[in-house]
Amino acid sequence: DAGVIQSPRHEVTEMGQEVTLRCKPISGHDYLFWYRQTMMRGLELLIYFNNNVPIDDSGMPEDRFSAKMPNASFSTLKIQPSEPRDSAVYFCASSPQGDQYFGPGTRLLVL
Amino acid sequence: GQNIDQPTEMTATEGAIVQINCTYQTSGFNGLFWYQQHAGEAPTFLSYNVLDGLEEKGRFSSFLSRSKGYSYLLLKELQMKDSASYLCAVRDTAGNYGQNFVFGPGTRLSVLP
Numbered sequence: 001d002a003g004v005i006q007s008p009r010h011e012v013t014e015m016g017q018e019v020t021l022r023c024k025p026i027s028g029h030d031y032l033f034w035y036r037q038t039m040m041r042g043l044e045l046l047i048y049f050n051n052n053v054p055i056d057d058s059g060m061p062e063d064r065f066s067a068k069m070p071n072a073s074f075s076t077l078k079i080q081p082s083e084p085r086d087s088a089v090y091f092c093a094s095s096p097q098g099d100q101y102f103g104p105g106t107r108l109l110v111l
Numbered sequence: 112g113q114n115i116d117q118p119t120e121m122t123a124t125e126g127a128i129v130q131i132n133c134t135y136q137t138s139g140f141n142g143l144f145w146y147q148q149h150a151g152e153a154p155t156f157l158s159y160n161v162l163d164g165l166e167e168k169g170r171f172s173s174f175l176s177r178s179k180g181y182s183y184l185l186l187k188e189l190q191m192k193d194s195a196s197y198l199c200a201v202r203d204t205a206g207n208y209g210q211n212f213v214f215g216p217g218t219r220l221s222v223l224p
Contacts, residue, residue: 031210043154043198043214056211091153099144100212102153 004103006092012109018080021106024073025094033100034067034077035091043091049075082110113137115215117199122221123189131184131197131218139204145173145184146198148217154198158184186220194222 005024013019025032033048047057052069060067064083069075079086087110093100115135123129135143142161146154160166160175160182172185184197199215 033210033212042216045212045214048210050210095210097210099156099159102155104153 004092004094004101006090006103006106008106009104010107010109012111013082014111015083016081017110018078019082019086019108019110021077021090021092021108023075023077023092023103025075025092026101027073029094029096029101031095031097031100032069032075033093033095034075035093035102036088037091037105038088046077082108084110086110113201113203113213115199115201115213117197117215117218119216120219120221122223125189125191125222125224127189128185128187129189129220131186131199131220133182133184133199133215135180135182135199135201135213135215137201137203137213139209140177141202141204141209143173143175143182144200144202144212145171145182146200146214148196148198150195157197189222191222191224194220196220 007022030051034046035043037043046059047067048055049069067077089105089107091102091105093102117133144159145157147157148154158166158173160173163175165174170187175182196217196219198217201213203211
């Protein structure tokens with residue numbers, strides 16, 4: 001298995017633009033998680049899905065953030081409009097129901 | 112509320128043993144995890160404890176005391192490649208499905224020759 005795949009690996013955009021991050025989980029994993037990591041706040045859980053259904057989105061910072069999982073092999077995290085404070089590394093992780101397997105992350109810089 | 116504490120930084124010598132402590136206060140408990148994260152990379156799973164006691168896995172061991180809200184990660188025979196951040200995470204039972212992971216701030220370990 002190729003592991004969790006994320007794209008793009010790096011994204012530089014200007015304030016106000018829409019940003020879409022993509023994730024392909026490991027086949028057969030029922031859970032998918034989106035995290036954000038910054039130096040100041042560490043690793044924060046944003047939202048997680050079970051069998052494509054959003055279960056807990058209490059970590060989503062505000063309405064500018066949205067996440068979808070249209071099928072078992074694909075999820076997106078969208079920021080619209082983006083702001084400089086959204087600059088961070090965004091990780092996707094999947095899990096069969098135990099330890100999580102993290103993707104390589106998307107390094108986002110909003111200017 | 113939810114709170115997880117770890118030392119910010121630690122330094123140890125190659126070949127030595129180091130213990131990284133983690134204390135937690137969460138509304139629920141459904142397991143404690145340790146992850147290793149090298150600079151610029153994703154976290155990778157190291158160990159998992161759900162019952163009290165010691166879990167050993169090669170050079171790495173993890174201990175849990177649920178009554179004290181305390182865990183530690185023990186690294187033996189330190190190698191230079193063990194220089195990384197070590198993240199303690201509690202899986203909270205809050206909400207549906209009990210998969211709400213709360214991560215500590217991480218401990219940056221530097222292994223010196």
